[in-house]
């Protein structure tokens with residue numbers, strides 16, 4: 001079928017919305033009409049840094065309605081409201097033990113540019129357009145493997161839900177699936193973008209008593225306080241480590257580092273109390289930080305968490321329930337854009353004016 005999709009033809013090029021051909025669904029795949037899709041920093045990485053082959057259709061926070069199912073699909077049917085998440089093989093030991101975010105084929109399936117049968121579903125003439133995260137949601141329709149398609153409640157505005165497939169599940173899952181803070185403990189969240197703010201809302205759900213928000217933008221810190229942070233520090237104005245150590249009585253029990261900025265990663269470790277644990281979520285450039293004293297003299301821990309260590313088909317419906325109950329108001333992070341304004345949405349995300357852009361298709 002002919003669809004409209006935002007094509008990235010070469011590294012660093014602006015998106016161009018064009019007619020392309022979509023084939024499939026093959027066996028175990030579904031065809032989804034996209035209603036809306038979130039914009040995530042990783043899409044900008046895909047556009048600018050050549051992590052996946054070009055030409056490509058990016059986008060990995062799609063939400064839409066199932067139009068057609070391929071052979072052998074048993075868990076979905078036409079008309080279902082769905083959110084697409086990351087691709088995973090479903091067969092390796094990590095997938096089978098409930099950790100598909102560290103699937104042994106994660107990089108190949110999400111960044112390799114092809115579906116799991118090594119072919120593409122998007123084409124222009126004789127040219128294959130590569131796939132991103134097994135979905136390529138910057139288009140009016142997509143084909144995805146059944147496994148990374150999550151059925152969601154029809155009672156919620158579907159246009160809001162795409163970011164649950166990546167950015168929001170990353171922040172919330174890091175707290176609720178990975179760190180699992182004990183009731184009444186303290187946590188510091190570095191970076192108040194979509195990931196950090198989702199971590200803050202999740203820390204409130206988990207019953208953290210002190211939730212420290214750190215950012216360099218006052219408007220984001222204000223939003224963090226409205227969403228559950230108990231303290232907010234602007235890293236441009238204060239010594240964050242000193243302030244957090246003082247206010248928490250010697251450092252926090254936990255931290256989530258979502259900036260990927262090496263000096264901030266260092267702060268997140270230093271502002272922990274002995275035995276404290278920091279989850280690294282932000283993607284960093286090459287980074288050298290001396291962790292020996294924190295780890296070996298104070299027993300601190302540092303772990304990397306991908307996609308919130310989530311099982312999307314289990315975790316995303318739970319986040320939707322919390323949202324319906326008013327306990328996970330992630331709609332506060334969102335600004336909607338028309339699909340044609342995709343380049344503007346990326347610009348607003350990069351300069352910090354919009355926390356989570358969502359494109360309406």
Ligand code: CXF
Nearest residue numbers: 040042166167283306307
């Ligand atoms: C990504 C972050 C970098 C590692 C792979 C998963 N998540 C969302 O964009």
